[in-house]
Amino acid sequence: xxxxxxxxxxxxxxxxxxxxxxxxxxxxxxxxxxxxxxxxxxxxxxxxxxxxxxxxxxxxxxxxxxxxxxxxxxxxxxxxxxxxxxxxxxxxxxxxxxxxxxxxxxxxxxxxxxxxxxxxxxxxxxxxxxxxxxxxxxxxxxxxxxxxxxxxxxxxxxxxxxxxxxxxxxxxxxxxxxxxxxxxxxxxxxxxxxxxxxxxxxxxxxxxxxxxxxxxxxxxxxxxxxxxxxxxxxxxxxxxxxxxxxxxxxxxxxxxxxxxxxxxxxxxxxxxxxxxxxxxxxxxxxxxxxxxxxxxxxxxxxxxxxxxxxxxxxxxxxxxxxxxxxxxxxxxxxxxxxxxxxxxxxxxxxxxxxxxxxxxxxxxxxxxxxxxxxxxxxxxxxxxxxxxxxxxxxxxxxxxxxxxxxxxxxxxxxxxxxxxxxxxxxxxxxxxxxxxxxx
Numbered sequence: 001x002x003x004x005x006x007x008x009x010x011x012x013x014x015x016x017x018x019x020x021x022x023x024x025x026x027x028x029x030x031x032x033x034x035x036x037x038x039x040x041x042x043x044x045x046x047x048x049x050x051x052x053x054x055x056x057x058x059x060x061x062x063x064x065x066x067x068x069x070x071x072x073x074x075x076x077x078x079x080x081x082x083x084x085x086x087x088x089x090x091x092x093x094x095x096x097x098x099x100x101x102x103x104x105x106x107x108x109x110x111x112x113x114x115x116x117x118x119x120x121x122x123x124x125x126x127x128x129x130x131x132x133x134x135x136x137x138x139x140x141x142x143x144x145x146x147x148x149x150x151x152x153x154x155x156x157x158x159x160x161x162x163x164x165x166x167x168x169x170x171x172x173x174x175x176x177x178x179x180x181x182x183x184x185x186x187x188x189x190x191x192x193x194x195x196x197x198x199x200x201x202x203x204x205x206x207x208x209x210x211x212x213x214x215x216x217x218x219x220x221x222x223x224x225x226x227x228x229x230x231x232x233x234x235x236x237x238x239x240x241x242x243x244x245x246x247x248x249x250x251x252x253x254x255x256x257x258x259x260x261x262x263x264x265x266x267x268x269x270x271x272x273x274x275x276x277x278x279x280x281x282x283x284x285x286x287x288x289x290x291x292x293x294x295x296x297x298x299x300x301x302x303x304x305x306x307x308x309x310x311x312x313x314x315x316x317x318x319x320x321x322x323x324x325x326x327x328x329x330x331x332x333x334x335x336x337x338x339x340x341x342x343x344x345x346x347x348x349x350x351x352x353x354x355x356x357x358x359x360x361x362x363x364x365x366x367x368x369x370x371x372x373x374x375x376x377x378x379x380x381x382x383x384x385x386x387x388x389x390x391x392x393x394x395x396x397x398x399x400x401x402x403x404x405x406x407x408x409x410x411x412x413x414x415x416x417x418x419x420x421x422x423x424x425x426x427x428x429x430x431x432x433x434x435x436x437x438x439x
Contacts, residue, residue: 048375055371058364065361073354079343080134080350086339087136094334095141097230101237103143103330106167106179116143116166116330132353140337143330162187164224166330168237178236182226185263191217204268219265225329226262227338240333 103116119142166180192214193205200207200215208216229240341348352360 052375055368058368062361062364069357072357076351083340086336222266223264223327229333
């Protein structure tokens with residue numbers, strides 16, 4: 001056998017062995033890497049899928065808002081109509097009738113009878129409703145007076161209660177027509193909230209280890225208020241029957257009410273309360289606990305005592321006993337603010353208008369589309385553009401054909417037969433030689 005024939009036979013054997021190895025080992029060699037890649041791809045699509053789901057939900061809610069915009073506007077108009085009617089009645093007759101009356105504190109801890117002064121101001125609802133054009137404003141009317149009086153002896157003790165009676169009349173020769181007695185209100189009261197130690201200290205409270213724990217707050221009487229109405233039988237002023245709402249409903253979230261909504265308390269957050277924390281600890285531990293009759297003076301002039309409830313209280317000392325400033329206020333039951341809060345369950349918000357509902361719907365749809373855009377791009381890259389590993393390749397690469405042609409040209413005159421034999425042995429150019437090897 002010549003040298004050229006030996007070279008061609010060796011090349012044929014190496015080509016066959018190479019094709020056989022590729023066909024035999026290629027699937028098993030890369031099977032694990034393909035499985036790992038597919039599982040990692042599935043994990044990488046979890047977060048985009050959740051984002052896409054959020055976008056779909058926003059689009060659905062936005063479409064529902066657009067569809068229900070007119071219904072929301074009609075519901076707002078129905079809730080708003082009683083308030084509009086109340087403003088009309090107030091401006092027509094109720095305010096003028098209330099302006100003819102006069103109120104005075106007939107009996108109180110201060111002793112003297114004091115006339116309450118009328119106060120007029122433009123009234124409006126919450127800031128959320130003030131920006132709406134369909135909310136009418138009205139001129140309110142209240143009677144009030146602020147007391148700041150000295151007390152003697154033990155009248156300023158920690159368990160003192162303020163009893164106030166308000167006399168109402170229409171003026172003129174009729175004199176006093178009715179006397180309205182407010183429920184007794186303690187000078188101080190306490191409130192227990194469930195706060196952690198840090199928030200309790202910031203709010204000026206005392207952490208309690210008894211009575212179920214919690215944060216104890218000390219509150220001082222700030223305002224007494226009564227809602228009045230005309231007696232249908234006699235025509236005199238009386239306390240509005242069945243009215244359990246406070247006189248200042250808009251302040252319910254910032255201050256504390258008790259006594260059927262007639263007493264308003266403010267939370268004390270001063271150096272005296274911070275000193276009460278130390279006294280409360282001494283009272284709990286039973287060491288150096290001061291007695292109620294001999295209490296130390298605080299930097300604010302108030303004394304620290306133990307109230308009947310067992311909580312630390314800010315007492316009024318005997319040397320300088322001054323009742324905190326307390327305001328007495330009288331309001332009319334026909335005030336439109338009460339009507340608005342009754343209709344809206346105390347919220348003072350009649351609902352969104354049709355325009356606001358439509359705007360909210362379009363905003364949610366736009367946000368949903370923005371959230372779905374990256375996910376759409378990922379889906380297009382994954383499925384619309386074919387992956388390189390899934391593309392069909394030639395059965396015999398061009399490089400192999402060029403290499404075989406080079407061998408044939410270098411073999412001289414007998415090279416053509418050798419090349420043809422090599423092609424046939426490799427399965428190239430012969431349709432009857434069976435399936436062609438793939439690379």
